[in-house]
Amino acid sequence: MTDCLFCKIITKEIPSEIVFQDDRITVFKDINPAAAVHLLIVPNKHIPSVRDMNPGDEEILGALFSAAKRVAEESGIKESGYRLIINNGPDANQEIFHLHMHLLGGEKMKHPMG
Numbered sequence: 670m671t672d673c674l675f676c677k678i679i680t681k682e683i684p685s686e687i688v689f690q691d692d693r694i695t696v697f698k699d700i701n702p703a704a705a706v707h708l709l710i711v712p713n714k715h716i717p718s719v720r721d722m723n724p725g726d727e728e729i730l731g732a733l734f735s736a737a738k739r740v741a742e743e744s745g746i747k748e749s750g751y752r753l754i755i756n757n758g759p760d761a762n763q764e765i766f767h768l769h770m771h772l773l774g775g776e777k778m779k780h781p782m783g
């Protein structure tokens with residue numbers, strides 16, 4: 670989808686700080702970080718949201734988690750911990766409709782449910 674910001678980041682049409690990329694997944698730094706480490710882990714395939722996933726896309730979910738584990742280790746926060754968030758739809762304030770997992774860490778965070 671050519672008008673998708675994250676598709677353009679994946680193809681490097683729009684610059685970003687990519688920290689990992691393979692044939693399935695791209696990981697780049699969030700432009701407006703909410704923690705000391707804030708990475709976005711995205712499938713290279715354009716899937717707008719979890720609600721748009723099909724059964725054949727299940728492998729992509731596994732690849733997202735494997736990439737999260739890898740970049741957390743490379744960022745030096747494997748032991749200190751991190752939070753993985755996927756916002757879906759309006760009530761969760763999803764802004765970019767290309768499925769993405771936020772990886773947040775590098776500092777002590779408040780519990781999101783109080």
Ligand code: 5GP
Pocket residue numbers: 674685686697698699700701702709755756762763764765766
């Ligand atoms: P959402 O609210 O959809 O879960 O998260 C979208 C995220 O994308 C936000 O954290 C926002 O800061 C990030 N973002 C928006 N535009 C850009 C951009 O052009 N480059 C990068 N690297 N991140 C972006």
Ligand code: ZN
Pocket residue numbers: 670673674675676677714715716766767
């Ligand atoms: Zn896209």
